Amino acid sequence: MERVIVAMQDPDMGVKMRNQRLLITVIPHAMTGNDVIEWLIQKYNITEEEARHLGGLLVQYGYIYPLRDPRSLLLRSDDSPYRFQTPYFWTSSRWPASELDYAIYLAKKNIRKQGELVDYEKENYSILHKRINHTWDFVVMQAREQLRASKQRRKADRIVLECQEQAYWLINKPCVNMPLYYHYTTTIQLRYYYYTTIIHRRALGRNRVKSSICLESFMKYSEQYLHHDPIMSGCLPSNPWISDDTAHWTINTDMVGTPTRLRVERWSFSFMELLNDSMGRREFMIYLEKEFSAENLCFWVACEDLRHGESSKIILKVEEVYKNFLAPGAARWVNIDSKTMERTLEGIKRPHRFIMDDAQMHIYFLMKKDSYPRYLKSELYKNMLAKAIVPQETKKSVFPFMRRQRHSSPSPAMVTQATEDDGKAKGAGPTGTSSTTNSQI
Amino acid sequence: MRFSINPEMATQEVQPNETLTNLKAESDTLKTKLEDERAKLHDVELHQVAEKVDGLGQFIMKTRRTLKGHGNKVLCMDWCKDKRRIVSSSQDGKVIVWDAFTTNKEHAVTMPCTWVMACAYAPSGCAVACGGLDNKCSVYPLSLDKNENLAAKKKSVAMHTNYLSACSFTNSDMQILTSSGDGTCALWDVESGQLLQSFHGHAADVLCLDLAPSETGNTFVSGGCDKKANVWDMRSGQCIQSFETHESDINSVRYYPSGDAFASGSDDATCRLYDLRADREVAIYSKESIIFGASSVDFSLSGRLLFGGYNDYTINVWDVLKGTRVSILFGHENRVSTLRLSPDGTAFCSGSWDHTLRLTHWASGS
Numbered sequence: 001m002e003r004v005i006v007a008m009q010d011p012d013m014g015v016k017m018r019n020q021r022l023l024i025t026v027i028p029h030a031m032t033g034n035d036v037i038e039w040l041i042q043k044y045n046i047t048e049e050e051a052r053h054l055g056g057l058l059v060q061y062g063y064i065y066p067l068r069d070p071r072s073l074l075l076r077s078d079d080s081p082y083r084f085q086t087p088y089f090w091t092s093s094r095w096p097a098s099e100l101d102y103a104i105y106l107a108k109k110n111i112r113k114q115g116e117l118v119d120y121e122k123e124n125y126s127i128l129h130k131r132i133n134h135t136w137d138f139v140v141m142q143a144r145e146q147l148r149a150s151k152q153r154r155k156a157d158r159i160v161l162e163c164q165e166q167a168y169w170l171i172n173k174p175c176v177n178m179p180l181y182y183h184y185t186t187t188i189q190l191r192y193y194y195y196t197t198i199i200h201r202r203a204l205g206r207n208r209v210k211s212s213i214c215l216e217s218f219m220k221y222s223e224q225y226l227h228h229d230p231i232m233s234g235c236l237p238s239n240p241w242i243s244d245d246t247a248h249w250t251i252n253t254d255m256v257g258t259p260t261r262l263r264v265e266r267w268s269f270s271f272m273e274l275l276n277d278s279m280g281r282r283e284f285m286i287y288l289e290k291e292f293s294a295e296n297l298c299f300w301v302a303c304e305d306l307r308h309g310e311s312s313k314i315i316l317k318v319e320e321v322y323k324n325f326l327a328p329g330a331a332r333w334v335n336i337d338s339k340t341m342e343r344t345l346e347g348i349k350r351p352h353r354f355i356m357d358d359a360q361m362h363i364y365f366l367m368k369k370d371s372y373p374r375y376l377k378s379e380l381y382k383n384m385l386a387k388a389i390v391p392q393e394t395k396k397s398v399f400p401f402m403r404r405q406r407h408s409s410p411s412p413a414m415v416t417q418a419t420e421d422d423g424k425a426k427g428a429g430p431t432g433t434s435s436t437t438n439s440q441i
Numbered sequence: 442m443r444f445s446i447n448p449e450m451a452t453q454e455v456q457p458n459e460t461l462t463n464l465k466a467e468s469d470t471l472k473t474k475l476e477d478e479r480a481k482l483h484d485v486e487l488h489q490v491a492e493k494v495d496g497l498g499q500f501i502m503k504t505r506r507t508l509k510g511h512g513n514k515v516l517c518m519d520w521c522k523d524k525r526r527i528v529s530s531s532q533d534g535k536v537i538v539w540d541a542f543t544t545n546k547e548h549a550v551t552m553p554c555t556w557v558m559a560c561a562y563a564p565s566g567c568a569v570a571c572g573g574l575d576n577k578c579s580v581y582p583l584s585l586d587k588n589e590n591l592a593a594k595k596k597s598v599a600m601h602t603n604y605l606s607a608c609s610f611t612n613s614d615m616q617i618l619t620s621s622g623d624g625t626c627a628l629w630d631v632e633s634g635q636l637l638q639s640f641h642g643h644a645a646d647v648l649c650l651d652l653a654p655s656e657t658g659n660t661f662v663s664g665g666c667d668k669k670a671n672v673w674d675m676r677s678g679q680c681i682q683s684f685e686t687h688e689s690d691i692n693s694v695r696y697y698p699s700g701d702a703f704a705s706g707s708d709d710a711t712c713r714l715y716d717l718r719a720d721r722e723v724a725i726y727s728k729e730s731i732i733f734g735a736s737s738v739d740f741s742l743s744g745r746l747l748f749g750g751y752n753d754y755t756i757n758v759w760d761v762l763k764g765t766r767v768s769i770l771f772g773h774e775n776r777v778s779t780l781r782l783s784p785d786g787t788a789f790c791s792g793s794w795d796h797t798l799r800l801t802h803w804a805s806g807s
Contacts, residue, residue, distance in 0.1 A: 003732070049771070193467075197468045200683075218702070218744065225698070230787045231786060242503075308612045311635060312632060407543070412522070
């Protein structure tokens with residue numbers, strides 16, 4: 001902000017200044033609101049709306065104050081006179097505003113003209129009177145001294161100073177509860193530099209990729225997802241927020257009968273996209289079952305459940321995973337390389353949340369490199385893509401002002417409870433979690 | 442040089458000061474070396490690569506919903522996975538769950554503290570977490586019984602030694618990640634309230650965090666008042682990458698949808714993009730006429746647009762690739778404190794100190 005203000009006050013390139021009339025006194029070095037806005041438009045090449053907005057903020061923060069009607073902190077785009085606040089009173093140079101200074105200011109106002117204090121000022125005055133009562137004599141004395149000194153100035157200067165001071169306190173009056181500020185001590189600094197040194201050393205050892213390669217990937221990503229971004233490409237049949245029609249959400253629910261084309265296409269963007277979509281995951285499972293390698297996905301799901309589940313169930317879950325997937329002769333034995341298997345089996349003796357990480361990652365990358373690309377080429381996927389629907393775009397209604405009724409939807413909390421109740425009634429479900437992305441094994 | 446009468450005191454005094462000076466010098470040397478290394482692989486700028494990409498056309502922004510109901514500044518909001526519900530928190534201690542589509546309020550909780558600076562929706566949609574000046578993060582299960590007092594079922598999960606600035610559930614309802622004014626981040630088990638991991642390395646208040654959408658799902662980024670953005674490994678608690686190019690507090694961090702980069706918004710009036718593989722800042726989004734800090738940032742679904750909510754009450758939209766500002770949205774009557782895109786990218790919600798939340802849709806005009 002201060003950078004802008006300094007530029008504005010430049011004698012050659014700054015805002016035009018002239019003497020302004022305020023009632024019967026002439027105030028030097030003032031400018032009109034209109035001048036300020038014009039200057040901003042020209043200098044920063046912005047619209048009038050933006051210039052008015054920016055100028056308004058300069059007034060609100062006290063860098064420019066109005067001479068007429070000082071309590072209204074607005075920038076009027078007419079010939080209302082304004083002045084620059086002297087740097088002495090800039091928010092940045094006198095922060096934090098002290099209570100004592102504010103008390104002196106209020107006392108001065110009170111003495112000068114009884115009843116001139118506005119409501120909130122009266123309140124603050126009495127709060128301060130109570131709080132710093134022990135120095136109240138000092139406050140009153142200072143106030144009287146300052147008033148006496150100002151009487152000896154020229155009327156124009158006096159008005160200017162009063163305006164400046166009033167503008168300053170309008171914005172910077174200290175609040176009653178000021179938060180405690182963070183103080184640096186040597187110990188804290190030591191700890192900081194210690195950690196930073198470690199981080200820098202580690203960073204020096206890492207492998208970096210050339211910028212050109214990294215930045216190319218952003219281009220590719222944006223292009224790939226262009227048609228999936230409702231903001232860039234709209235959405236079919238219509239954006240619910242515009243048309244009040246929730247069809248777009250209904251056709252994209254987790255377990256809808258026929259998915260949309262965009263959704264199925266997205267499964268081919270990356271393995272993560274496929275797994276993150278519960279329908280995609282289900283389809284992939286069907287494919288793997290045909291290939292007799294479904295245990296890989298089951299193992300991965302079980303590991304995710306372990307990693308993100310309750311701490312209290314960790315030991316139980318590790319045992320289950322071992323029994324089902326890792327033990328020799330297990331029903332769904334997964335093929336992990338010997339080193340990882342050895343490490344994992346060792347670790348099971350002291351089970352914790354991340355014990356399956358290595359094995360899980362091994363299986364994940366196995367699926368990603370092998371099964372996933374083959375799935376994308378399979379008949380199963382191609383059929384899915386062919387069946388997928390492309391919804392018709394809803395034509396905008398003839399009477400746009402007739403709003404459709406916005407229907408509410410069942411709360412997710414209700415839906416989950418219902419399925420849980422169902423599960424209990426049927427007596428099904430092994431280790432249930434409350435994560436809705438878990439598919440039934 | 443300290444002048445001390447007692448020689449023993451003299452040696453005692455000198456030691457910590459000397460260690461501090463040495464450490465600082467070492468840290469600064471390493472930093473310069475690191476910057477040199479990073480610069481070696483920087484062969485092209487983002488806007489140069491983006492020259493071959495088409496420019497963006499005209500966009501029309503319209504506010505579709507205004508959610509009124511908070512009695513004071515709205516500080517934080519989060520979306521539910523069902524793409525239409527949101528939770529928001531404000532300075533007066535109220536946390537409200539809305540169905541933004543119908544604008545109905547579905548639940549309301551009054552926290553025992555004011556300035557609820559953080560709130561998050563659980564992935565299942567069955568609970569919300571919030572916290573602020575109480576230094577805690579509490580989880581409230583969302584009851585279906587309208588008569589039930591939500592506050593009764595509250596569960597205190599996280600405990601910090603200073604205010605809670607941000608919180609987020611990880612992939613499930615069972616774990617929460619928090620950041621605090623005490624300079625640390627922490628991972629908690631919701632069920633037991635146990636601290637699973639803590640993350641030290643920021644020199645001042647940590648203001649924001651975001652979880653990485655990566656395959657291995659193990660990292661997150663945090664930004665703080667020490668102008669640094671740190672990337673952490675959730676499992677080991679180590680800081681694996683650190684970026685310090687902002688000139689002031691970092692108010693908000695958000696990952697690029699692919700997880701290979703993240704954006705940050707700061708009090709220095711700029712937003713910046715950091716690439717994790719190149720290990721450096723790759724773009725700055727700023728304009729001379731923007732002089733107020735950015736309080737929150739988020740990407741559109743394809744990552745082509747970056748939305749920034751600023752303290753001058755506006756929302757600026759940037760073309761991520763070309764680095765130019767595409768549009769500016771007025772509408773709020775006080776500073777924008779929080780901004781998030783809906784999970785399917787159909788709209789974005791902004792919360793402000795003017796007590797309201799606005800849902801805006803931004804579409805390319807024909």
